[in-house]
Amino acid sequence: MTLPKINLRAAILLGSLLIGASPALAEAVLHRGNAGEPQTLDQAQTSINIEEFILKDLYEGLTIYDAAGKIVPGTAESWTISDNGGVYTFKLRPDAKWSDGSPVTSDDFVFSYQRIQDPKTAAGYANILYPIKNAEKVNKGELPVDQLGVRAVDDKTLEITLEQPTPFFLELLAHQTALPVSKASVEKNGASFVQPGVMVSNGAFKLVAHVPNDSLTMEKNPEYWDAANVKLDKVIFYPIDDQAASVRRFEAKEMDLVYNFSADQIERLRQAYGDAVHVSPTLATYYYAFDSRNEPFNDVRVRRALSMAVDRDFLAKEIYSGSQIPAYSMVPPGIENYGEPSKADFADMSQLDREDKAIELMKEAGYGEGGKPLDIEIRYNTNPNHERVATAVADMWKNTFGAKVSLLNLDISSHYAYLQEDGKFNVARAGWVADYADAENFLALSVSSNKTFNYGKFNNVKYDALMKQSYTERDPAARKIILHEAEKILMQEQPIAPLLTQADLWLVADKVQGWQDNAPNQHLSKFLSVSQ
CATH class of the missing domain: 3.90.76.10 (Dipeptide-binding Protein; Domain 1)
Known part of the structure; x- marks a missing residue:
């Protein structure tokens, strides 16, 4: 049956209007x-x-x-x-x-x-x-x-x-x-x-x-x-913990955002997608803690020497492919009300100069070549990258001080349970991601009364007093100065050795x-x- 001519025209007109309107009506997903x-x-x-x-x-x-x-x-x-x-x-x-x-x-x-x-x-x-x-x-x-x-x-x-x-x-x-x-x-x-x-x-x-x-x-x-x-x-939202699969779906244009892809893909993805690759420093610090209850880690010279001997540039570039940046402060950059963190005094030295100074400090403390043997156990939670970091640091300490270094790894739950339940250790890998954007969230970890997260039991009266003062100071500028003074003590004493500022990896x-x-x-x- 043939439609009347007028209805056919109406149908054609309606169809053309719908086709023309479809982009405007498309959902934004x-x-x-x-x-x-x-x-x-x-x-x-x-x-x-x-x-x-x-x-x-x-x-x-x-x-x-x-x-x-x-x-x-x-x-x-x-x-x-x-x-x-x-x-x-x-x-x-x-x-x-x-x-x-x-x-x-x-x-x-x-x-x-x-x-x-x-x-x-x-x-x-x-x-x-x-x-x-x-x-x-x-x-x-x-x-x-x-x-x-x-x-x-x-x-x-x-x-x-x-x-x-x-x-x-x-x-x-x-x-x-x-x-x-x-x-x-x-x-x-x-x-x-x-x-x-x-x-x-x-x-x-x-x-x-x-x-x-x-x-x-x-x-x-x-x-x-x-x-x-x-x-x-x-x-x-697509819950994909397989990083390679996430990248494939992004490349197939099935996903617009991908969070936390594998760092070894950064250069390839940058070449292919340019500015779509985002490596954004985040409020997270990767660090090693020293157990200050035990010799020789109760000696600030030993802690400083060990920290100085770690080539953070190598860790960031060779192990993390530039997805993390070298860290010399416990507080990461990017906290608006804190500004530039207070770094360790050796942050601006070359790695060779750091190592020379580290050897001097270790000799002063009576360890290393010509002194008492340096036996160190590094504990870390099971993860290929953490293992590579521990292996690299062990080589650095061996080459710099002649130290004998062993590695011990546990699953993440057991690792942190051991540290939080006062287990004794030499050196332990740890990390902290900010719960909120304030320097206090990082500096409070090392207060002596923090029984859970002060893994190495650092105890410094002046540091504790500054942190206590920061809680009652209402003037933001004055509080900022107090927190910086506290971080300076922390970086001088090195009860923890900040190694890397972590970065968030996004494909956008x-x-x-x-x-x-x-x-x-x-x-x-x-x-x-x-x-x-």
């Missing part, structure tokens, strides 16, 4: 490679960055990191701080809503922070919010949860009282542990509140599907207070707009867009 399957989507149980990347797209805390890695208002549009620095009052955005359309209230934050500290929740990162008054006591079951220092003044005003002034508190509130949950949803759905179709979130996106070990899909949240400025319709397709490398490694999808 970002395909994000993630370095593994998240173990949880419950912010109270989160612990690793591949979970953080997802959760911060779904939820929004009082503060957030912007595209450049700076702290800016999130769900809180503003805040005031009391004169003594002990009370923060946050004003929530009047148009802040959950994805089900209900308002985000101060009660939601009170509920969320109490839930984190409730011993029944068993939150692994509850200590992040310990600066809140009574948080540690609540978490240890010594006080009921209603004694936590958080209070809803009204629906859109939240008051948080601290144990003592905490200059980096706003950074803590941007941590994934401080992301809120919907009180109504958790009370109604229990543990299943994290499921697609059930989850109620307040971030730029909402969860619509999750196929474990395959993909996690989220769509733009129309109820989000800043939805008008969110340029993506959909974000799909040319079609992705809005990407900015930043030291905190914060890349919320709300700040990104894709060109068609």
